[in-house]
Each structure stands twice: as structure tokens, then as C-alpha cells.
Amino acid sequence: MEAPELRSPPERLERLVQALIPPAAREAVAGDLRELYQSSPQYISMAARTIPFVLISHIRRNANPPVLAIQGFFLFCCIMAVSLVPEGPLGRALAVALSALFLIGMLLADAYQGADPPSPKRAIIETILVTASVVMFVLHEIFALRAAHRLADSEFGLFMWALVPFAMPVLAGLRALMILARERREQLLGERMDPSELKAQYRHFQAQTRLRSWIQSLLLLGSAAGFACLCATYPVPAAALAWSLVSIYAVVGAYLLINGAAPGLPDKADFLSLRSLFQSELLRQHEIRRLIFWLWPTPLLFAVFAAVTTRPRSDIEPVLMLYALPATVLLCFFVAIINRERNSQIQEKIGILARMRQRQGP
Amino acid sequence: MTDTAPLGQFEQLVLTAILTLEENAYGVTIHARIEELAAPRKIKLGAVYATLDRLEDKRLIASWLSEPTKERGGRSRRHYRLEEDGEAALRDSAQTARRIYETIAARWGGLAWKLQS
Numbered sequence: 001m002e003a004p005e006l007r008s009p010p011e012r013l014e015r016l017v018q019a020l021i022p023p024a025a026r027e028a029v030a031g032d033l034r035e036l037y038q039s040s041p042q043y044i045s046m047a048a049r050t051i052p053f054v055l056i057s058h059i060r061r062n063a064n065p066p067v068l069a070i071q072g073f074f075l076f077c078c079i080m081a082v083s084l085v086p087e088g089p090l091g092r093a094l095a096v097a098l099s100a101l102f103l104i105g106m107l108l109a110d111a112y113q114g115a116d117p118p119s120p121k122r123a124i125i126e127t128i129l130v131t132a133s134v135v136m137f138v139l140h141e142i143f144a145l146r147a148a149h150r151l152a153d154s155e156f157g158l159f160m161w162a163l164v165p166f167a168m169p170v171l172a173g174l175r176a177l178m179i180l181a182r183e184r185r186e187q188l189l190g191e192r193m194d195p196s197e198l199k200a201q202y203r204h205f206q207a208q209t210r211l212r213s214w215i216q217s218l219l220l221l222g223s224a225a226g227f228a229c230l231c232a233t234y235p236v237p238a239a240a241l242a243w244s245l246v247s248i249y250a251v252v253g254a255y256l257l258i259n260g261a262a263p264g265l266p267d268k269a270d271f272l273s274l275r276s277l278f279q280s281e282l283l284r285q286h287e288i289r290r291l292i293f294w295l296w297p298t299p300l301l302f303a304v305f306a307a308v309t310t311r312p313r314s315d316i317e318p319v320l321m322l323y324a325l326p327a328t329v330l331l332c333f334f335v336a337i338i339n340r341e342r343n344s345q346i347q348e349k350i351g352i353l354a355r356m357r358q359r360q361g362p
Numbered sequence: 363m364t365d366t367a368p369l370g371q372f373e374q375l376v377l378t379a380i381l382t383l384e385e386n387a388y389g390v391t392i393h394a395r396i397e398e399l400a401a402p403r404k405i406k407l408g409a410v411y412a413t414l415d416r417l418e419d420k421r422l423i424a425s426w427l428s429e430p431t432k433e434r435g436g437r438s439r440r441h442y443r444l445e446e447d448g449e450a451a452l453r454d455s456a457q458t459a460r461r462i463y464e465t466i467a468a469r470w471g472g473l474a475w476k477l478q479s
Binding site for chain 2: 014027029032034035036046049051052053054056057268275276277280354355
């Protein structure tokens with residue numbers, strides 16, 4: 001006798017629903033929705049009531065508040081620098097609103113980022129789009145500065161011939177290389193392991209995190225001491241913000257020293273608990289590294305912020321608008337792509353761990 | 363006593379569902395068991411996923427993916443089980459609930475209050 005045909009949603013509808021579920025939860029949630037399928041309207045209604053919860057939960061899990069604060073600060077500085085944005089309270093309110101919108105977009109992009117790396121072609125297109133946006137911004141500023149007779153022809157030529165042709169292929173090449181290097185890298189985790197093998201892998205990972213935390217902690221505490229001397233010796237614009245930066249470096253450095261390394265193995269951890277610990281530590285270490293990567297260019301962001309927001313736009317040096325700001329944007333883009341690449345690697349490792357089975361017998 | 367913050371009522375329901383379902387605890391079955399426990403309240407499946415994520419972040423439960431199955435279109439199930447801290451947190455919650463019950467029962471006289479409602 002033939003088995004009764006399984007009821008399943010129309011293929012297109014299922015594909016659409018699947019695309020709306022964040023990749024990290026896609027397999028489990030799409031499978032559960034299919035199991036509960038009765039009719040298309042019921043399926044749509046259930047998906048509409050389920051997916052927002054899943055999405056918000058993933059945004060909460062991926063959100064790193066200190067990183068968001070740095071990104072928001074950076075976006076605010078960039079928007080304030082654009083001459084289309086009016087000066088004064090209205091301009092500041094507009095910059096805050098636009099920064100918030102960009103941040104929401106970035107949170108959604110993070111939640112929908114999968115474990116698969118983008119193709120090198122897509123990565124190169126992304127890079128070209130970002131650098132082209134920077135060029136458009138600079139061209140707009142050049143016309144504004146020339147109209148105000150504040151820009152010599154030589155300064156215009158230097159930017160067009162030095163920064164843009166250099167930045168675009170370098171960034172595109174780096175991004176493509178990172179993706180290709182990942183494809184070639186050997187995967188350490190296997191499909192089946194016994195608890196002792198998994199313990200050995202975890203101990204190796206723990207030793208790496210301990211060393212990295214110590215180095216980063218020393219660098220951060222040293223930088224905090226250096227910035228503190230600078231702030232105490234010279235008059236720094238936006239002093240309160242500068243001291244906040246010193247405090248952030250010191251706090252993060254101390255945190256890494258105390259709690260940066262992955263914790264030791266529990267005494268009675270079975271395979272499942274060990275795997276769960278490994279997964280959560282991979283995520284925590286990634287969030288720490290993500291913050292550190294954003295912390296390093298923060299003094300540069302602070303310098304741009306101080307230059308752009310503490311005086312009238314007519315007093316800002318053209319060289320800052322044409323070189324420092326675009327260079328900061330490209331640097332931040334580079335930090336963002338390193339973090340994205342790292343995030344998809346971590347998601348891939350977590351996925352491998354979730355599918356891993358305990359090896360039976362000797 | 364556990365070191366973690368006290369559980370909310372919905373978290374207690376999710377942990378209880380996982381405890382009773384044992385090997386068969388995944389999204390659909392957990393949701394169905396919670397609807398039984400919380401009847402006549404209707405429970406959203408999405409709220410169950412969000413709570414499972416939160417409990418996993420607190421390391422009270424652990425999850426893993428099963429082999430793909432045909433009835434799910436070749437997709438895996440995400441199974442859950444209680445971790446040691448999860449069991450301890452649920453035990454704390456049960457003890458608190460028992461104390462609340464005993465206090466109310468002493469005041470209102472056994473189960474009579476329940477039958478009146």
C-alpha cells in the first residue's frame with residue numbers, strides 16, 4: 001500500500017516564508033511551520049505571527065550595544081559633515097534620525113547574514129558601491145567648496161588621482177582574498193567526535209582566547225594610559241568625550257584581563273553540554289573581537305567628530321572633508337567587512353557543532 | 363539555589379515542557395505541551411522560539427540539530443534538553459510555587475478555592 005501523500009505548502013509560498021526567516025533559525029523554524037501546515041491561509045497566518053518574534057530574538061542575540069554606539073557615533077559624524085545637512089539643532093536632529101535608520105538597517109542585515117560567505121564577485125560589487133558612494137560624496141563636497149572659493153585645483157586633482165584609484169582595488173582585492181582564503185582553509189571540526197576529542201579542541205580554543213585576551217588587554221590599557229597623558233597635557237576639543245574614550249579603553253582592557261578568556265571545562269560535562277559551552281563561547285569571543293576591531297579606529301572617529309561638530313562648517317579645513325572623512329569611511333567599511341567575514345565563519349562553526357554527533361564505541 | 367535570575371512564568375512553562383518531552387523536545391512539541399500546560403491561554407509559536415533562544419543564552423538549555431526528515435521537506439529539527447543549571451532553576455521555581463500554593467491553600471482551605479473559581 002502506498003503511503004499517504006504528505007501535505008506541504010505551495011513551493012513558492014514556502015520559499016518566500018523561508019527567505020523571511022533569519023538564516024540561523026531557518027532550518028528549524030521553516031521545518032516546524034511545514035509540520036504544522038494545514039492550508040495556505042493558515043500557513044501564512046502562522047508564519048506572520050511567528051517570524052517577527054524569531055527576527056527580534058535574532059536581532060537581540062546579534063546586537064552588541066557598545067559596537068552599535070560606536071557605529072551610531074560614526075554615522076552621526078559622517079552625516080553632520082555632509083553639506084546638504086543644515087547646521088544647528090535641526091541638522092543634529094536629522095543626523096540622529098538618519099543614523100538611527102541606518103543602524104536599524106545594519107541590525108537587520110546582521111540578523112539575515114548567513115553562514116555562507118558571499119561570492120567574490122558579489123564582494124567586489126559591494127566594495128565598488130561603497131567606494132563609489134564615497135566618491136559621490138567627495139565630488140559633491142568639491143563642488144560646494146569650489147563654489148565657496150575654498151578649494152584649489154591641485155587639491156582636487158590630488159584626491160582624484162591618489163585616494164580613489166588606490167582604495168577601490170585594494171579594498172575589493174582584500175575582500176575577495178578573505179573569501180578565497182576561507183574556502184581553502186581546512187575545517188578542523190569533524191562530523192563525529194568523541195567527548196575527549198571535543199574537549200581537546202575546546203582546550204586549544206581556550207588557550208588561544210587566553211593569549212589573545214592578554215595581548216589585547218595590554219594594548220588597550222597601554223593606549224588608555226597614553227590617551228590619558230595626552231588629554232591631561234594638551235587642550236583637547238570635546239574633552240568630556242575624550243575622557244569617555246579613555247575610560248572605555250580602560251574598562252574593556254580590564255574586562256579582557258579578568259573575563260576575556262574562555263572559561264575552563266566543567267567537571268562533569270557530557271558531549272551535549274560541552275558542545276553547548278563551545279558554541280556559546282565562540283559567539284562571546286566573536287562579540288568581544290567585534291568590539292575590539294571597532295575600538296581601534298575610534299580615536300580617529302573622535303578626531304573627525306571633534307573637527308566636524310565643534311565649529312561652523314565654513315571653518316572646517318577642505319583637506320578634512322576630502323581626505324580624512326573619506327579615509328575614515330573606507331577604514332570603517334574595512335572593519336565592517338572583517339567582522340562580517342568573521343561572523344559568517346563563526347556561524348559556520350556553530351552550525352557544524354550543532355550537527356555534530358557523538359562517536360559511538362572505541 | 364542557582365546563581366541565575368529567577369525564571370519568569372513563561373520560562374518555567376518552556377522548561378517544564380522540555381523536561382516532560384525528554385528526547386522529543388523541539389519547537390512543535392514544546393509549543394503543543396505549553397498550550398496544554400497554559401490552557402485556556404493561546405500561546406504564539408514565535409514566543410516559544412524567542413524564549414528558547416533566551417534560555418539557551420542563559421545556558422539553562424542546550425540544543426542540537428537532528429537528521430533531516432522527509433515530512434519537514436528535508437530539514438532538521440532543533441532539539442532541546444535541560445542543562446544542569448536549567449534543572450536547578452526549575453527546581454527553585456517549583457519550590458517557590460509549592461510555598462505559594464501551600465500559603466493560599468492554608469488561607470482558603472485546601473483545594474476548595476480552586477473548585478470555586
